[in-house]
Amino acid sequence: MTPADIPVLALDGVCRNFGALRAVKDVTESFQPGELNCIIGPNGAGKSTLLDLICGTLPVTSGSIAFGEEAIHGLPGDRIARLGIARKFQVPTVFESLSVLENLQVAAAPAASATELERILGTTHLLDDREVEASALPHGKKQWLEIGMALAMQPRVLLLDEPTAGLSVDETRDTAQFLSELRGSVTVIVIEHDMAFVRDLAARTLVLHLGEVIASGDFADIETNDLVRDVYLGRK
Template identity: 45%
Template sequence: MPFLELKSLVRTFGGLRAVDDFSLDLSEGSLNALVGPNGCGKSTLFNLITGNLRPDSGTVRFQGRDITGLPPYRIARRGIGRKFQVPAIFDELTVRENLVVAGRRRGDDAEISRILTQTRLSAAHQDPAGELAHGQKQWLEIGILLAQRPSLILLDEPTAGMTPAETEATVDLILEINERQNITILVIEHNMGFIEHLACPLHVMSKGKRLKSGDFASIRGDEDVHELYFGRREPAAAEAQPYA
């Protein structure tokens, strides 16, 4: 039984099919990436998973249960956490206070300290969140998700606006969360160097549909994907792509 099962999802806006008969299965503890050009339906798909939008047809099943169209708060309580493109944090609270609020009564001091260490924010734990650097704000939002103890995390462009060094650290953070805590993760990203270093299954979305799935090398070498997303074909590189 898939951990997350998306089956024949359709969502239209007027005459536009933003998500068009999209199906995807994720296994528990897996790490996957979703890529595609702007406007292809990636964020709309996340909205269907989290209940921010209802599909016109199709189903979303999580841990064997149909969650299609449930309110976002009920889906969050079932263990699905989402990071948006723009960090959603409490600017006026300290970094630690953000994590305490997110964890409510479920987190203790030891757990909060562990999350601060994991997200590279221990030294800034007393700083107002609004004063953090952009990359740190992205890490804090991931920490807020961890404080809620999800079993599935959806990351929407987690490295947007980051420096190469911050992006590299974010790769390490995501791999650590996935491998050590066995949290299932689905990532939307445009930074292909970042995606390559995650070394995970890759799914390409085009005009609301799932076009291709495979590892990075097979997707990057696919003619249809090159035409759609990667642009002009270049000679194969001997080394991994840079982060930026």
């Protein structure tokens, strides 16, 4: 897939309230085709909620989300998924009673070739575990499996909620490596807490605080931003 096949994902004045709590406030951002983006911010900043709004798990309270020409807010989640927007949840969500390979088969199109699935098993270091029931996988491998499932959908936009949570240092480095490889072919939005990981990615970074985007730009610039250091990164 080349960036030309991927529409721009644009959020305009997106808000989401839970009762009196304003979880996401007036977020206006656009994500360019094939671009790698990170979202950082303290707990409760509204990061996961923002992904929920994009992939249709939650409806927006107000504002609009467009994927190219098409307005996608208000569409059911399965419809949004079929447009090519894939999601990895914060808590690894795989089909526990199915084997690793079956999980990928469910995620992939019915016409997906065996070699394609084989390639994804390789990318996600799961070649030896293909017959293992997903419930028996250790946490790290579940994370990888869910990323593999997202890849099997051949997505145009990949939303990853804390892909490195619970991973070892080596696995985290592998994740950064393979996300970098996706650059240019898939629009990726990653939520992360691991600052070393975000620094490695050197991606465009958004900082969310109390539901608002308080800064965005290169991570190097973000790191030296006074406001961001006050609310999130802390001062050295």
